Amino acid sequence: MRITDLPTPAVLVDVSRLQRNIDRMQSAVDARGMRLRPHAKTHKSPVVARMQIARGAVGICCAKLGEAEVFADEGIADIRLPYPLHPVNAERVLKLAERTALSFITDDPAVARQWSDVARKAGRTLDVLIKVDVGFHRCGIDPDLPSAPDVVRDIASMPGLRMKGLLSHAGHAYGAASEGETAAIAQAEARLLRDLAAASGVTCEELSVGATPTARFSLQQQGLTELRPGNYAYYDRTQVGLQAATWDDCALTILARVVSRPARDRIIFDSGSKTMTTDGARGFSALLGYGTPFLDVHGTEPDPSLVIERLSEEHATVSVIGDSKLATGDLVRIVPNHSCVVSNLLDVLWMVDNDQVIDRLPVAARGRIT
Numbered sequence: 001m002r003i004t005d006l007p008t009p010a011v012l013v014d015v016s017r018l019q020r021n022i023d024r025m026q027s028a029v030d031a032r033g034m035r036l037r038p039h040a041k042t043h044k045s046p047v048v049a050r051m052q053i054a055r056g057a058v059g060i061c062c063a064k065l066g067e068a069e070v071f072a073d074e075g076i077a078d079i080r081l082p083y084p085l086h087p088v089n090a091e092r093v094l095k096l097a098e099r100t101a102l103s104f105i106t107d108d109p110a111v112a113r114q115w116s117d118v119a120r121k122a123g124r125t126l127d128v129l130i131k132v133d134v135g136f137h138r139c140g141i142d143p144d145l146p147s148a149p150d151v152v153r154d155i156a157s158m159p160g161l162r163m164k165g166l167l168s169h170a171g172h173a174y175g176a177a178s179e180g181e182t183a184a185i186a187q188a189e190a191r192l193l194r195d196l197a198a199a200s201g202v203t204c205e206e207l208s209v210g211a212t213p214t215a216r217f218s219l220q221q222q223g224l225t226e227l228r229p230g231n232y233a234y235y236d237r238t239q240v241g242l243q244a245a246t247w248d249d250c251a252l253t254i255l256a257r258v259v260s261r262p263a264r265d266r267i268i269f270d271s272g273s274k275t276m277t278t279d280g281a282r283g284f285s286a287l288l289g290y291g292t293p294f295l296d297v298h299g300t301e302p303d304p305s306l307v308i309e310r311l312s313e314e315h316a317t318v319s320v321i322g323d324s325k326l327a328t329g330d331l332v333r334i335v336p337n338h339s340c341v342v343s344n345l346l347d348v349l350w351m352v353d354n355d356q357v358i359d360r361l362p363v364a365a366r367g368r369i370t
Contacts, residue, residue: 001357003350004331008257009271011342011349012333013361017251018233019051025215025232026055032219037061037080039210039230042340044365046074048233059101061210061228065092066368072100074364080104082167082210082228084131084139087114094122103127105167107140112155119160129167129206130155132196134189136171143196152200165206165225166193173213174282179243186217194223213242236339237292241283247292247302247335252342252349254291254334256316258326267306267326269293269316271334277341278311287337290316294333295326308334 003012029036038052039061049060049071059078062068068079069092081104085093096102106112106128119126130152133140141151156163170189176182189209197204209218210228212235218227234252235245256271281287289308294301305324310317316334326332336342343349349361 003255003352003355003357006255006350006357008255008331009269009275010255011275011346012253012255012352013234013349014251014253015351015353015358017249018048021233021235021249021251022052022055025227025229026052026057028216028219029227030056034219034224035226037078037208037210037226037228038233039063039082039228040067040071040365042230042233042343044070044343044363044368045361046071046076046364047361049074049076052233058226061230062365064368064370065089065096066370067365068096068100068102070365070368072096077101080129080228082129082131082169082208084108084111086111087118090115090118093126094118094124097124097126101127103129103164105129105131105139106155107131107133109151109154112158112161116158116160125160125162127162127164128155129164129208132166132168132193134168134170134192135185136169138169138171140168143192148196149200152196152202156200156202163202163204165204165208166197167206167208168193168210169228170209170211170214173211174238174242176213176242176284178284182213182242183217186214187221189214190218190221190224197223212239213244216244231340234339234343237281237287237335237337238279238283240292240335241281241285241287243284247294250335250339252336252339253294254336254342256293256332256334258328258330258332259315261326261328265320267318267320267324269308269318269332269334270314271316272314273311274313275342275345276308276311276316276334276336277338277345279338279341281337289319291334291336293318294335296333302335303332 131140208226260268
């Protein structure tokens, strides 16, 4: 079957680009003697996770317990949740830890103490890492506080917990204004982790960082042991805007059809918010709209005359700047602003190679919000 035979809208994953992205990141990490643990929230697919592990990844990350349970069911043997689990989930965590090598984060000594109690009562040892806020100001202990080394020592001493090390996410790199600023964020992140580990006096087996925009610069830092990028498998318009990828790297696209051409300056695609994402794109310069359309079905040449200015549930309203030859019934390929969200919208994607449909790709862990 050819791409043009698919009903639209359809989300496509170019197998050649996906494999190239996985291989390139793995090779870069291997060359630095580090470990790669991809975040599976981008693809939510055991099929893709097995591709990553087969090429050398030590395991995966998941955002939620429900996702981790799906991957454990599929035989993934090493799963990390860089997410602050609360002991209300103790029963699920203990069951999951029987089926896979499980680790998760904590950033609160009181919560860590509750996990210590859970582990002792169950006669188990739980692997934890301490989350460090390196500038994104979401989760994590503040490494600049004088008490930060004490927190590390306190948690590391708790019975039933095996403190593996420190973990961070430089999510603020998505707001960087230049490559130089992105590089500086990666450098500061590594320094904060190294300094905190040294100040605590606790042996940290792992200093783990994770973000696709900073990955290429994190590889240059000393002392880091693990990278956890996720978006690199598919990439998207935001990564192109942040110069972490090129259009030719973008493995996930939306195949859409023109369903209406009501005015010279307006075109309607059949790919609305149920297929794409309403996330805005970020980059070193302004990126308008909700994705970049490519006129040819192979997705090689972006069309700067088209701006996807509005999404409703089933429609994308496209503003035409100048002229466009698109007519009702024509097909386009769209690189979305944020591929991770697109994966979570659909049960099945299509794996393709050039214009050939290769196979269905189930998104087995989509919708797991707990």
